[in-house]
Amino acid sequence: MEKYKARLEEIKSILNQDSIDVNKLRKLSSFSCPNEGGLRSLIWKILLNYLPSDRKKWPELLKRRRNEYRDFVRDMIIRPGYKENENCELDHPLNSNPSSEWSSYFKDNEVLVQIDKDVRRLCPDLFFFQKPTEFPCEEIKNAADAERYQSLRKRVATTQLKADEVCKNRLGITNFKSDPKKFKEEQNEYSYLPIGQEAHWEIVERILFIYAKLNPGCSYVQGMNEVVGPIYFIFANDPDIEWRRHAEADCFFCFNNLMGLEGVRENFELVLDNTQLGIASNMKKLYDMVKANDVAVYNVLEKQSLKPEFFAFRWITLLLSQEFKLPEVISLWDVLFSDSKTLDFLIHVCCAMILIQRDQLLSGDFSSNIKTLQNYPNNVDIMHIVDKAKHLRKK
Structure with a gap:
């Protein structure tokens, strides 16, 4: 609680400056934005490049x-x-x-x-x-x-x-x-x-x-x-x-x-599916990331023909807005918007979601595994997923 209050006061101090330190605001917001007094609404406008740093x-x-x-x-x-x-x-x-x-x-x-x-x-x-x-x-x-x-x-x-x-x-x-x-x-x-x-x-x-x-x-x-x-x-x-x-x-x-933002709109454009910018390319990046971090899980996905189109298409295109309840989606988007490479971090988050279900995926058959991925368990804390994604990025 004390850390939260200190972060809240620091964010307020940044926002009250004539020239806002956006990089510092991004760093503080990467732990989720506070919503007191409509701060999240203001922060999102800054992080999405609507409001400039000069007040x-x-x-x-x-x-x-x-x-x-x-x-x-x-x-x-x-x-x-x-x-x-x-x-x-x-x-x-x-x-x-x-x-x-x-x-x-x-x-x-x-x-x-x-x-x-x-x-x-x-x-x-x-x-x-x-x-x-x-x-x-x-x-x-x-x-x-x-x-x-x-x-x-x-x-x-x-x-x-x-x-x-x-x-x-x-x-x-x-x-x-x-x-x-x-x-x-x-x-x-x-x-x-x-x-x-x-x-x-x-x-x-x-x-x-x-x-x-x-x-x-x-x-x-x-x-x-x-x-x-x-x-x-x-x-x-x-x-x-x-x-x-x-x-x-x-x-x-x-x-x-x-x-x-780089890659976000391209996910909606079918003509780019087979290019380095389309959704197909981003789904491949996700599976390559899973393979690099846990080959056993990757092998299960491949063996059971759990293609990323079955679940990751929706995850990536809709920024995971359909996988969690709205309060959790908002907390996740705090982190995504605060990252200068939103889509890149989103793919890390998706990879973290798969790896967190490692035990279930390794022991399950196609039917149970596709159910797990298409209806992601709601007992997983969103910030646990974010922390896992940050750890994957640092590796």
């Missing part, structure tokens, strides 16, 4: 970034058809011009529907994401802008209705067949809040949709919701109301920076 630059940077994000919302969530094209002709849904905003709108709907399915199920054991946010999108909340700005949840509902079975009658007239009961059940799986309110999962949906729009090469890949979720959770629960007010914008840029 004097914060006000201007935050104002610029938050305004930039609001512009993204206005430009990318706005309903098409309200802008005019270069020839001053009103755009319309049947416009075949590639530059038509309606054309982009329909293409984006495919991505949006997938995002919607994923975020509505975010952290099902935690009610937080179903609760209304204090700060819904101003454009959507404001009745005066209701005709210009369409909430994503309405857009998804409209898209799903229009995607119902299409058939033609004898006269060649197109008819739409839908199953109202099935559609209603799907929409009510998670009840929508009243108009003017937004649930936290809807905020995450907007973040991911804008990210997909700005990054067409990667777009949205299933699982990104599990990566952005914990970051938003920390920011949206900051005790400082001003930090909470801008949790959405701040989370967007921190998520963007996290995806920009």
Whole structure:
């Protein structure tokens, strides 16, 4: 307890300096960040390179970034058809011009529907994401802008209705067949809040949709919701109301920076699977590390054909967000974010997880071992795994 208090005071002292010693902050945070007074929220913003070490630059940077994000919302969530094209002709849904905003709108709907399915199920054991946010999108909340700005949840509902079975009658007239009961059940799986309110999962949906729009090469890949979720959770629960007010914008840029770290985004890009940057390469690094540290465990994995795709694909891609409960994931991410080589240390953590289950793996058959790795035992302390990973790195 005394060591914790001393570390807490040292971190507070660092954060209060005009010029923050980021290297020292990383070192102290590698033992897990304290959360008193919203310190973790602030530390993550620094470790994810959102806030610079010079505190004097914060006000201007935050104002610029938050305004930039609001512009993204206005430009990318706005309903098409309200802008005019270069020839001053009103755009319309049947416009075949590639530059038509309606054309982009329909293409984006495919991505949006997938995002919607994923975020509505975010952290099902935690009610937080179903609760209304204090700060819904101003454009959507404001009745005066209701005709210009369409909430994503309405857009998804409209898209799903229009995607119902299409058939033609004898006269060649197109008819739409839908199953109202099935559609209603799907929409009510998670009840929508009243108009003017937004649930936290809807905020995450907007973040991911804008990210997909700005990054067409990667777009949205299933699982990104599990990566952005914990970051938003920390920011949206900051005790400082001003930090909470801008949790959405701040989370967007921190998520963007996290995806920009070496190797993190590449894990989501299938085209890189067979390169030195893709997820396949990282899974091979993991198994090579296991072999170098415990050949007996490696031989079992090989003999039983326990391929890393069966479990390590999810571990590495989702930064272990699905293997532990949220409080443990947050503590683990304190350590990962504090490391200058996040992905490298993540692979060491994954190796530690395998080696800690050594006795179970050596005595188990394929069925029991795959169960152990796909449903990692919850009786292992996360910091024990971190300590083991640090020891492996030093070897």
